Amino acid sequence: MGVLLQHSIGEWNNQIEALLILMLIDYFTGLSAAYIMPNVYLDSRKGIKGIIKKFVIWGLIALAHWFDIILGQDTVRSVAVLFFIGNEGLSILENASNCG
Numbered sequence: 743m744g745v746l747l748q749h750s751i752g753e754w755n756n757q758i759e760a761l762l763i764l765m766l767i768d769y770f771t772g773l774s775a776a777y778i779m780p781n782v783y784l785d786s787r788k789g790i791k792g793i794i795k796k797f798v799i800w801g802l803i804a805l806a807h808w809f810d811i812i813l814g815q816d817t818v819r820s821v822a823v824l825f826f827i828g829n830e831g832l833s834i835l836e837n838a839s840n841c842g
Contacts, residue, residue, distance in 0.1 A: 751800065752807040757823045761803075764830035765796050771837035778841050799826050 748754060769792060776784050806822035 750804045750807070752810065752819055757820060757827065758803075761799075761823055761827050761830065764827060764834065765799075768830045768833045768837065769793075769796070771834050771841065775837045775840035802826075 751758065772792060773784070773789070776788070803819060803822055803826070806819040809818040810816055
């Protein structure tokens with residue numbers, strides 16, 4: 743499984759680890775915000791949509807890795823990962839704001 747993952751998204755590094763951790767924090771802060779906010783309720787469809795979004799992000803990271811292989815460089819994946827790290831960070835801040 744690890745070999746397949748490394749082949750798909752490239753070398754495991756601090757950027758990939760940070761993205762994974764931020765994705766988990768984002769998901770759980772989203773659940774917390776939905777639980778805490780009185781006018782919002784937990785919705786399994788939204789939860790599944792969020793999980794699918796995370797898988798799409800990993801698919802785009804894999805695509806960026808393949809562009810790196812084709813171009814013979816290591817920048818496309820790094821830029822994509824850093825973009826999604828920023829995106830997840832922003833989502834965590836929004837969820838934290840919704841928690842009160």
